[in-house]
Amino acid sequence: xxxxxxxxxxxxxxxxxxxxxxxxxxxxxxxxxxxxxxxxxxxxxxxxxxxxxxxxxxxxxxxxxxxxxxxxxxxxxxxxxxxxxxxxxxxxxxxxxxxxxxxxxxxxxxxxxxxxxxxxxxxxxxxxxxxxxxxxxxxxxxxxxxxxxxxxxxxxxxxxxxxxxxxxxxxxxxxxxxxxxxxxxxxxxxxxxxxxxxxxxxxxxxxxxxxxxxxxxxxxxxxxxxxxxxxxxxxxxxxxxxxxxxxxxxxxxxxxxxxxxxxxxxxxxxxxxxxxxxxxxxxxxxxxxxxxxxxxxxxxxxxxxxxxxxxxxxxxxxxxxxxxxxxxxxxxxxxxxxxxxxxxxxxxxxxxxxxxxxxxxxxxxxxxxxxxxxxxxxxxxxxxxxxxxxxxxxxxxxxxxxxxxxxxxxxxxxxxxxxxxxxxxxxxxxxxxxxxxxxxxxxxxxxxxxxxxxxxxxxxx
Amino acid sequence: xxxxxxxxxxxxxxxxxxxxxxxxxxxxxxxxxxxxxxxxxxxxxxxxxxxxxxxxxxxxxxxxxxxxxxxxxxxxxxxxxxxxxxxxxxxxxxxxxxxxx
Amino acid sequence: xxxxxxxxxxxxxxxxxxxxxxxxxxxxxxxxxxxxxxxxxxxxxxxxxxxxxxxxxxxxxxxxxxxxxxxxxxxxxxxxxxxxxxxxxxxxxxxxxxxxxxxxxxxxxxxxxxxxxxxxxxxxxxxxxxxxxxxxxxxxxxxxxxxxxxxxxxxxxxxxxxxxxxxxxxxxxxxxxxxxxxxxxxxxxxxxxxxxxxxxxxxxxxxxxxxxxxxxxxxxxxxxxxxxxxxxxxxxxxxxxxxxxxxxxxxxxxxxxxxxxxxxxxxxxxxxxxxxxxxxxxxxxxxxxxxxxxxxxxxxxxxxxxxxxxxxxxxxxxxxxxxxxxxxxxxxxxxxxxx
Numbered sequence: 001x002x003x004x005x006x007x008x009x010x011x012x013x014x015x016x017x018x019x020x021x022x023x024x025x026x027x028x029x030x031x032x033x034x035x036x037x038x039x040x041x042x043x044x045x046x047x048x049x050x051x052x053x054x055x056x057x058x059x060x061x062x063x064x065x066x067x068x069x070x071x072x073x074x075x076x077x078x079x080x081x082x083x084x085x086x087x088x089x090x091x092x093x094x095x096x097x098x099x100x101x102x103x104x105x106x107x108x109x110x111x112x113x114x115x116x117x118x119x120x121x122x123x124x125x126x127x128x129x130x131x132x133x134x135x136x137x138x139x140x141x142x143x144x145x146x147x148x149x150x151x152x153x154x155x156x157x158x159x160x161x162x163x164x165x166x167x168x169x170x171x172x173x174x175x176x177x178x179x180x181x182x183x184x185x186x187x188x189x190x191x192x193x194x195x196x197x198x199x200x201x202x203x204x205x206x207x208x209x210x211x212x213x214x215x216x217x218x219x220x221x222x223x224x225x226x227x228x229x230x231x232x233x234x235x236x237x238x239x240x241x242x243x244x245x246x247x248x249x250x251x252x253x254x255x256x257x258x259x260x261x262x263x264x265x266x267x268x269x270x271x272x273x274x275x276x277x278x279x280x281x282x283x284x285x286x287x288x289x290x291x292x293x294x295x296x297x298x299x300x301x302x303x304x305x306x307x308x309x310x311x312x313x314x315x316x317x318x319x320x321x322x323x324x325x326x327x328x329x330x331x332x333x334x335x336x337x338x339x340x341x342x343x344x345x346x347x348x349x350x351x352x353x354x355x356x357x358x359x360x361x362x363x364x365x366x367x368x369x370x371x372x373x374x375x376x377x378x379x380x381x382x383x384x385x386x387x388x389x390x391x392x393x394x395x396x397x398x399x400x401x402x403x404x405x406x407x408x409x410x411x412x413x414x415x416x417x418x419x420x421x422x423x424x425x426x427x428x429x430x431x432x433x434x435x436x437x438x439x440x441x442x443x444x445x446x447x448x449x450x451x452x453x454x455x456x457x458x459x460x461x
Numbered sequence: 462x463x464x465x466x467x468x469x470x471x472x473x474x475x476x477x478x479x480x481x482x483x484x485x486x487x488x489x490x491x492x493x494x495x496x497x498x499x500x501x502x503x504x505x506x507x508x509x510x511x512x513x514x515x516x517x518x519x520x521x522x523x524x525x526x527x528x529x530x531x532x533x534x535x536x537x538x539x540x541x542x543x544x545x546x547x548x549x550x551x552x553x554x555x556x557x558x559x560x561x562x
Numbered sequence: 563x564x565x566x567x568x569x570x571x572x573x574x575x576x577x578x579x580x581x582x583x584x585x586x587x588x589x590x591x592x593x594x595x596x597x598x599x600x601x602x603x604x605x606x607x608x609x610x611x612x613x614x615x616x617x618x619x620x621x622x623x624x625x626x627x628x629x630x631x632x633x634x635x636x637x638x639x640x641x642x643x644x645x646x647x648x649x650x651x652x653x654x655x656x657x658x659x660x661x662x663x664x665x666x667x668x669x670x671x672x673x674x675x676x677x678x679x680x681x682x683x684x685x686x687x688x689x690x691x692x693x694x695x696x697x698x699x700x701x702x703x704x705x706x707x708x709x710x711x712x713x714x715x716x717x718x719x720x721x722x723x724x725x726x727x728x729x730x731x732x733x734x735x736x737x738x739x740x741x742x743x744x745x746x747x748x749x750x751x752x753x754x755x756x757x758x759x760x761x762x763x764x765x766x767x768x769x770x771x772x773x774x775x776x777x778x779x780x781x782x783x784x785x786x787x788x789x790x791x792x793x794x795x796x797x798x799x800x801x802x803x804x805x806x807x808x809x810x811x812x813x814x815x816x817x818x819x820x821x822x823x824x825x826x827x828x829x830x831x832x833x834x835x836x837x838x839x840x841x842x843x844x845x846x847x848x849x850x851x852x853x854x855x856x857x858x859x860x861x862x863x864x865x866x867x868x869x870x871x872x873x874x875x876x877x878x879x880x881x882x883x884x885x886x887x888x889x890x891x892x893x894x895x896x897x898x899x900x901x
């Protein structure tokens with residue numbers, strides 16, 4: 001059957017084609033100067049001055065509207081050297097330099113995350129990047145820090161170091177190797193990018209804790225968030241997507257991640273940086289120079305860029321869709337630790353419906369390997385019942401894996417401690433042992449906790 | 462006096478990577494019967510300036526979506542986009558918004 | 563070198579399953595395909611013993627495979643269902659008349675009664691006539707809205723307990739993406755449910771037994787089972803162009819084949835903020851169908867056709883109301899002039 005418009009009230013016109021710019025010889029705001037930028041969302045042509053004021057205003061109103069900022073706050077701005085993170089520093093600096101009542105009262109520090117080990121950069125290149133970043137940010141006078149991705153695997157030492165033009169990196173070898181091994185073992189670019197994103201976010205949270213900053217600012221634009229929505233949906237991360245695509249990510253109970261640029265498009269931010277002559281330090285990412293079909297994130301990016309070109313209003317529709325998503329419950333601070341994903345810290349989904357996509361895939365996997373001969377119809381009821389996790393030893397054998405801490409946890413042990421999205425990363429992992437010791441340790445601990453709980457559950461009231 | 466049209470081509474936001482990592486190029490476009498437009502400039506850049514992966518800069522006859530074009534600091538969308546007639550001493554900036562971070 | 567079947571049955575595999583990457587031989591594939599649909603039916607609680615189920619049959623691959631598999635499973639697992647075929651004749655010469663022949667073939671092959679309901683008898687308009695009036699723009703809107711209501715009316719006439727449709731996993735994933743692109747939060751929330759909620763009295767629930775079945779496997783199943791289906795594109799919607807969302811989905815699938823299930827998972831698990839207003843679904847005051855507006859879409863479109871204002875249901879409802887009021891006002895004026 002024709003399934004066009006099947007579930008719709010029939011709007012083929014759900015995507016509004018791009019209209020020709022309203023050509024005007026004067027700025028639509030001040031009617032004085034020649035217009036220099038066409039802002040698509042509001043179909044206005046602005047002159048330089050009015051445009052810059054408009055961007056400043058949007059930035060300030062986003063923060064103001066949120067009612068989240070307190071004068072005592074210390075903000076940690078994530079600064080990668082990209083144009084948009086530079087624009088964010090510039091906007092923050094402008095807000096702190098205002099006179100009297102308009103001045104931001106909170107304090108700002110910034111941090112640069114060195115990901116060079118994963119990106120395949122040499123130590124010399126990484127040190128050069130570090131110093132270029134320090135030089136770039138120097139003019140603002142914020143106190144700067146840097147950290148390396150490998151520090152995430154270091155459970156003891158400090159993770160943040162002061163950033164200045166003489167900063168240097170001493171790549172701690174065993175940790176760097178561990179990190180590189182992990183990424184070498186991930187077979188797809190999609191999973192690599194997703195893993196990097198999760199690790200970066202965790203590291204930023206840990207760094208913020210170490211530096212006593214209660215809030216992390218990230219320079220995502222509305223365009224980035226539209227891309228993120230399509231990426232998250234495709235990566236099976238729909239349930240927690242709102243944390244990734246709205247103003248505030250409150251998954252961590254102590255530290256909030258805020259996105260003060262989210263009311264601005266990537267075009268607006270790019271023009272802002274051009275007009276303020278903001279420079280950038282270009283550091284290649286995992287997908288630099290890759291074709292658009294090299295990863296899900298890259299493809300989503302290209303898709304959104306195409307929409308922007310041809311159906312610009314659809315991009316803001318997508319972004320607004322993200323705004324309407326959310327959690328039905330407020331963050332639960334009493335949440336037990338073992339109820340969150342060990343990779344991304346998201347709360348594990350408790351889906352009570354017996355008929356879900358995740359179960360259907362599991363079932364497919366099961367019967368494809370069993371075949372009609374190995375299949376027992378009872379298996380059907382057990383799989384749709386519980387998660388089927390059974391203790392490997394029924395008794396108290398002390399050498400069994402559920403008691404021992406030495407053995408490496410199996411893939412399915414780890415899967416059980418992960419959310420749907422992170423399980424997809426694990427599917428693309430060649431060897432479980434390349435996961436960091438920190439993660440494996442958590443799996444072991446959680447597993448023995450579970451088996452303890454199971455063995456005493458009959459005695460609990 | 463010099464023959465041809467002198468223009469400054471600038472690259473930012475990562476677009477420079479495809480042009481030998483040089484952010485600013487002073488170029489002279491050869492004399493032509495028809496006036497130079499961004500459309501013909503793109504073809505010229507593809508043949509003379511672009512160092513690698515042309516598909517990451519040009520798609521069809523225009524720039525790849527996600528790359529913004531500014532002529533003398535003004536949005537090309539206000540100037541007729543591909544049909545803008547290039548004048549001597551114009552500065553044309555190509556800025557990529559595709560890079561993450 | 564031939565790949566062996568993942569089930570270790572010893573035979574050579576004939577296909578790689580997109581959902582899991584397993585390779586299966588023909589017999590194990592048939593078995594796995596059918597067992598999975600069975601599992602969906604059981605875990606989703608789709609049917610009750612004694613139910614009469616209408617299979618929405620178009621003659622296309624999805625509904626042909628659905629009718630066949632339901633017949634096989636009904637006999638194999640003794641569901642105790644009474645299966646009937648329900649077809650809608652949109653009145654498209656050169657397309658639907660041919661595909662209805664395929665449905666009649668299914669009726670004979672599978673020994674199921676067939677009911678055909680036409681747009682003409684339900685609404686007084688064939689699609690041919692509609693296109694003659696409105697042209698090729700927006701015609702799919704009319705067709706989609708009318709089909710939805712036609713299926714409801716047909717199901718009521720047949721007195722069935724539910725309607726089974728051939729929506730597959732690819733269709734669902736596409737709908738999730740589409741609703742995100744349209745910003746339709748209400749549909750986004752419910753489009754992945756396996757049974758459409760029948761919150762309004764008198765609506766017959768619809769179920770999607772192929773919800774977790776990949777389009778690729780449906781085509782393979784039909785091909786290896788030599789099922790007869792009709793695969794011509796509709797004459798009013800030529801080109802395999804099915805919108806941006808479909809093209810995007812196909813590209814995603816090339817990168818990671820499980821993406822279809824992953825998108826459905828996202829759709830099943832995403833949550834909507836408490837304070838977002840969702841349209842309240844009530845009944846159309848004219849025909850009694852489910853609607854979020856005073857008048858349902860089908861009635862508005864129909865009114866537009868009959869008044870010669872085909873744009874009535876296409877744009878914003880405020881514009882539609884204005885056009886309607888204007889025409890009413892003009893009519894009144896005419897009446898006055900006539901006196």
